[in-house]
Amino acid sequence: MSDFLRIEGLEASIDDNGSPKPILKGIDLVIPAGEVHAIMGPNGSGKSTLSYVLAGREDYEVTGGSVSFKGQDLLAMEPEERAAAGVFLAFQAPVELPGVNNANFLRTAVNAVRRARGEEEYDAVQFLKAARTKAKALSMPEDLLKRNVNVGFSGGEKKRNEVLQMAMLNPSLAILDETDSGLDIDALRIVAEGVNALRSPSFSALVITHHQRLLDYLVPDKVHVMARGRILRTGGPELAHQLEAEGYASFLAEAA
């Protein structure tokens, strides 16, 4: 399947005190199956907005364009249906769920997704075994599973918890929104390994980042530069190096 994820002319706006504020102004992006793409771009350019729109957040109104995922109209699906279909978003700012036990949350999520995919649900023992193994691979302290979801987690712990969820939910499209921010050097490598472990001809990733370092571990097939709601340029991994050296100024000038 060459167009595993195909975004065409995607426009989206958010309600800003009663009037729509356009944020995505025509995004074209194709990610073939098995590829890892990176998006880089200045603060406020719409990267997180794109990831939310792909995951199905309802605050954003899609005003134009289309997204097809494995041949399905992604925009017509509910967020939980997208999750079942294989979309996973690692949040830039993971959300706290006070009172909700992390292991219980993860198990409910994994079983909901397995059920929707026609797979057998995990019983408590199978689940714990899988979760512990994966948590260990991410060097996550085991007590994070016993605590409430993201409550009191450090910045890095939250990000690792996102990667644990990703590993357990077994997505075919992972969108990582600045998952590398706030991670120490070791954690960065571990997270990159987590993504690399999933790499296969049926797994693609869209990695949003500000830093070259993650891309050193996670060599992307393509790098896209995004600014002001548009993709300005697409290139190979060398584009990230150019950005690191020159900043966004030349790209922005070129686009203006």
Next chain:
Amino acid sequence: MPAVAETLNTVETLTQSSYKWGFETAIEMDLAPKGLNEDTIRLISARKEEPEWLLAWRLKAFATWQKMEPPRWARVGDHPPIDFQDAHYYAAPKKKPGPKSLDEVDPELLAMYEKLGIPLKERAILAGVEGAEGEAGESDRPQVAVDAVFDSVSVATTFRSTLAKAGVIFCPISEAVREHPDLVRQYLGTVVPASDNFYAALNSAVFTDGSFVFIPKGVRCPMELSTYFRINARNTGQFERTLIIAEDGASVSYLEGCTAPMRDENQLHAAVVELIAMDDASIKYSTVQNWYPGDSEGRGGIYNFVTKRGACRGARSKISWTQVETGSSITWKYPSCILQGEGSVGEFYSVAVTNNHQQADTGTKMIHIGRDTRSTIVAKTISAGQSDSTYRGLVRMLPKASNARNHTQCDSLLIGDRCGAHTVPYIENRNMTAKIEHEATTSKISEDQLFYCRSRGLSEEDAVGLIVNGFCKDVLKELPMEFAVEAQKLLQVSLEGSVG
């Protein structure tokens, strides 16, 4: 906030149909004429074959009630006035000779038990099938003795002989009046006097049935006791009276469950519950209240005006109230503890859920009289739709309550932005060595939380269920095991579609 609005809509449509206890049972009824006067009371007393002293007690309560005004304070009075003459005060299924097997039992009655989730063997006992009781004892799941109160009468009580062997009395209160008159007379109205409040006075005048429990000295009740209260007949009020006595060193765990059919008129439920714990005795009283809450427009539903109070008379005695309140259109309820015995302990664990147009004003009173008394209050309030929920609690330390302690934790969870939650603590401390701590929080299920859960594959309902159960777990863990799961499901059902 599109997601919230949509969720609210889903919740609203679901709640319409989700009251699965809304069945009506077509059973032949013996009904008292509508209206409330001395003759009504004489009729009730005669039907119950009561002794003269009890009739006199009722009539005195009635005279007191006539001089009282319905409570209009807070939001409790926000309902249209109740016409006390426009209701039946006695409704009983017509007596037939005892059936020989389940096949002979009115299928409607059996269907009702099935809907209430009562196991088959116990259904036979409840339906009065001869010789059914022996079998029920062999069940391998945890044993629960059930008393079913159907409108004004107790239909049947299970496991009576097993309990009798342990010296425990568990029977309808009307039977206790006949079989154990001295016990009833000694304790009835000693915790909640007839003059206590408007609805307690009304209950004292017209109470029809309820459960009586007596645990003698040193006995731990060998099984959970449970009463199912069911309002069925149209235009009837239910006024049950429960009296539980635990003598020195005795202990018991008691659970009540409540349901009613869906109707478009309001019905009144005004119960009185009295608990008495002597030295070293402990009583755990749990409630899963799911009276019909009214429809999504606020039509119909039960007015639940209840007086529940426990007296820790003995040293080191303990009374623990746990309640999960999801039903009723208006709830007005403050299970309380009078901590008289030295070192006695009072506990109140509550989850109150309101949705659509429901109103709940609930909480507790902890009256510390004796020294070294302790009380714990954990109140969780969940409001959705356009509902309104108030926690109202009193902690009073009297001059002799040296070293008394209270800890109160009140948490409110809001779902959507059209509902309300209020916390009204009253604290009175007249002993310098007593300590009172009060903590309160308010939170909301946010759009962010719902989206986060859904992006992980959970449906909106599952997401709300997880968050709500997490919010309530400190209370749910206090419920007897057998009922905790049921309560969790009930919470989820009550909130379906309401979450946002």
